[in-house]
Amino acid sequence: IDALNSHKSPLDVVELVLLFSFVRELENDPHFNAGKGSVLTNNGTVEMEACIMDGSTKNCGAVSGLTTVVNAVSLARLVMERTPHIYLAFEGAEAFAREQGVETVDSSHFITPQNIERLKQAKAANSVQVDYTQPISIVDEPPVPNGDSQIGTVGCVAVDSSGNLAAATSTGGLVNKMVGRIGDTPLVGAGTYANKFCAVSCTGKGEEIIRATVARDVAALMEYKGLTLKEATDYVIKESTPKGTTGLIAVSATGEVVTPFNTTGMFRACATQDGKTQIGIW
Amino acid sequence: IDALNSHKSPLDVVELVLLFSFVRELENDPHFNAGKGSVLTNNGTVEMEACIMDGSTKNCGAVSGLTTVVNAVSLARLVMERTPHIYLAFEGAEAFAREQGVETVDSSHFITPQNIERLKQAKAANSVQVDYTQPISIVDEPPVPNGDSQIGTVGCVAVDSSGNLAAATSTGGLVNKMVGRIGDTPLVGAGTYANKFCAVSCTGKGEEIIRATVARDVAALMEYKGLTLKEATDYVIKESTPKGTTGLIAVSATGEVVTPFNTTGMFRACATQDGKTQIGIW
Numbered sequence: 001i002d003a004l005n006s007h008k009s010p011l012d013v014v015e016l017v018l019l020f021s022f023v024r025e026l027e028n029d030p031h032f033n034a035g036k037g038s039v040l041t042n043n044g045t046v047e048m049e050a051c052i053m054d055g056s057t058k059n060c061g062a063v064s065g066l067t068t069v070v071n072a073v074s075l076a077r078l079v080m081e082r083t084p085h086i087y088l089a090f091e092g093a094e095a096f097a098r099e100q101g102v103e104t105v106d107s108s109h110f111i112t113p114q115n116i117e118r119l120k121q122a123k124a125a126n127s128v129q130v131d132y133t134q135p136i137s138i139v140d141e142p143p144v145p146n147g148d149s150q151i152g153t154v155g156c157v158a159v160d161s162s163g164n165l166a167a168a169t170s171t172g173g174l175v176n177k178m179v180g181r182i183g184d185t186p187l188v189g190a191g192t193y194a195n196k197f198c199a200v201s202c203t204g205k206g207e208e209i210i211r212a213t214v215a216r217d218v219a220a221l222m223e224y225k226g227l228t229l230k231e232a233t234d235y236v237i238k239e240s241t242p243k244g245t246t247g248l249i250a251v252s253a254t255g256e257v258v259t260p261f262n263t264t265g266m267f268r269a270c271a272t273q274d275g276k277t278q279i280g281i282w
Numbered sequence: 283i284d285a286l287n288s289h290k291s292p293l294d295v296v297e298l299v300l301l302f303s304f305v306r307e308l309e310n311d312p313h314f315n316a317g318k319g320s321v322l323t324n325n326g327t328v329e330m331e332a333c334i335m336d337g338s339t340k341n342c343g344a345v346s347g348l349t350t351v352v353n354a355v356s357l358a359r360l361v362m363e364r365t366p367h368i369y370l371a372f373e374g375a376e377a378f379a380r381e382q383g384v385e386t387v388d389s390s391h392f393i394t395p396q397n398i399e400r401l402k403q404a405k406a407a408n409s410v411q412v413d414y415t416q417p418i419s420i421v422d423e424p425p426v427p428n429g430d431s432q433i434g435t436v437g438c439v440a441v442d443s444s445g446n447l448a449a450a451t452s453t454g455g456l457v458n459k460m461v462g463r464i465g466d467t468p469l470v471g472a473g474t475y476a477n478k479f480c481a482v483s484c485t486g487k488g489e490e491i492i493r494a495t496v497a498r499d500v501a502a503l504m505e506y507k508g509l510t511l512k513e514a515t516d517y518v519i520k521e522s523t524p525k526g527t528t529g530l531i532a533v534s535a536t537g538e539v540v541t542p543f544n545t546t547g548m549f550r551a552c553a554t555q556d557g558k559t560q561i562g563i564w
Contacts, residue, residue, distance in 0.1 A: 058493045058494070059493075060492070060493060062464075064371065064464075065371065065372060083460060084410045084460075084489070085410075085459065085460055085463045085464075085489060086464075086488075086489045086492050086493070087463065087464040087465075087492070088460060088462040088463055088464070089346065089347065089371055089372060089462050089464050090347060090371060090372040090373065090462055091372065091373075091461065091462060092460055092461035092462010092463065093462050095461065095462070096460070096462070128366045128367075177367065178365060178366075178367055178370060178374055178378070179373065179374035179377065180370040180371050180372055180373060180374015180375050180377070180378070181367045181369065181370055181374065182344075182346075182367075182368075182369040182370070182371050183369075187469055187470070187471075187472075188469070188472065188492050188493065188495065189469075189471045189472065189492075189495035189498060190469075190470065190471065193495075206368075207366070207367060207368045210342070210368050210369070210470050210471075211340045211341075211342060211368070211470065212340070213470065213471040213475075213495065213498045216471060216495045216498055216499075216502075217498075217502065220498075220499065220502040220506055221506055224502055224503055224506040224507040225506040225507065
């Protein structure tokens with residue numbers, strides 16, 4: 001919150017909030033599916049990915065296939081700021097991380113006993129699983145959070161008093177995903193998107209979110225059809241994506257916040273300025 | 283064209299047309315930036331990527347970071363059809379290729395003397411370059427093609443008489459790109475997209491195409507704003523992307539074909555049915 005009042009850009013805020021999440025909630029609490037606690041591939045390894053986007057400039061950065069980088073979202077930001085590219089993946093992303101001197105650890109750091117067990121269960125069931133184990137129920141109201149339901153992708157959106165928006169998402173992907181699998185999180189317009197209308201961060205069954213270009217569609221419905229943020233997100237959640245697959249957090253330039261979803265398992269943080277601050281875990 | 287009359291699905295057509303392009307134009311003519319003739323990374327290697335999407339079902343498949351696979355677009359289709367995922371990249375994609383038994387060759391097969399020289403020039407200029415060397419000029423009409431201007435990403439869209447649409451794109455990326463760089467081509471909604479309104483395949487400066495979610499935006503303008511294909515593509519090319527960065531080929535469900543661009547360097551093929559057939563190189 002302090003960051004919001006120190007006149008940093010929304011991108012600074014969103015990253016700070018997300019890093020805050022990482023440091024306090026994830027690295028200290030390995031139950032979140034990002035950084036330490038990332039779910040495992042079918043090979044028992046971690047492959048983390050993240051994306052960050054600044055709505056004012058549409059500058060963005062993304063990474064996939066990270067195995068040793070402690071804060072994936074920070075590396076995504078460095079891709080945005082220090083390369084001619086938007087998106088680096090796997091060995092090239094790891095090499096860039098080393099070149100930039102970001103914090104890295106042995107890959108075993110990210111692997112928890114819980115995720116080894118979860119992979120074992122997924123393999124036994126011969127299934128690729130979204131990063132939480134509750135039965136999926138379609139509800140009109142957000143479910144009451146409990147310990148287990150907090151296991152999930154980390155998403156964050158931010159807006160400042162001038163209406164500048166930013167979004168960031170970080171994840172370990174799906175339990176028992178194939179090695180090399182890329183999900184919606186790092187894909188601009190799928191799992192993460194920001195422009196002058198809104199900032200959106202998604203979670204759920206990544207393949208369905210990619211197919212429906214969820215994050216861009218929320219913004220496109222506002223931009224091209226004149227819908228409000230609530231109307232746009234309701235449309236996408238109810239009409240564009242299959243039930244039980246998609247959740248998101250979004251904020252508009254005026255500070256409206258929505259968190260529609262038909263899944264559980266998302267850590268949500270939203271930061272606005274000037275008395276409209278909202279931040280926390282739902 | 284035969285394929286169009288044998289009642290195969292659009293996806294069969296689009297892949298056949300693209301593979302046709304590959305086999306005849308690319309593998310025999312290493313001047314196209316896909317498969318053999320792919321431009322080189324800053325490490326002198328090839329990292330090929332591709333995407334395919336079926337507009338009727340929104341099923342899609344994508345691959346990145348291929349180093350030995352002869353037909354990237356065919357592997358993208360296998361990801362779509364034979365995995366629970368949409369997108370596989372780098373080592374995981376290569377492992378999947380071997381598991382599926384698709385044709386692979388030593389990576390040196392893809393590297394041409396021309397691309398070694400082109401990389402040398404790009405390194406000397408300390409620049410990352412789009413896959414053609416002509417000066418970029420903004421024109422209202424497609425430029426007259428010549429030998430050099432045909433060097434580029436391969437894009438293909440298709441529609442059948444029922445209005446079913448499909449799109450595919452394949453590329454080697456940018457000259458002197460960083461190892462690990464992912465461009466717009468494999469990203470659903472950026473370089474490649476199809477739904478019930480249109481099929482779109484893009485080429486150009488991938489980072490700008492990602493930022494503007496070009497392919498999805500063309501479709502979203504039709505879907506959410508009621509624009510025609512021509513109006514939608516004109517808007518995206520003129521309003522959403524910086525000059526000199528973006529080209530595309532698109533076809534609507536009714537068989538309208540447009541190829542707006544402010545760049546050169548795209549091989550374009552479009553296939554429609556029942557007397558509306560258009561196919562060739564512009």
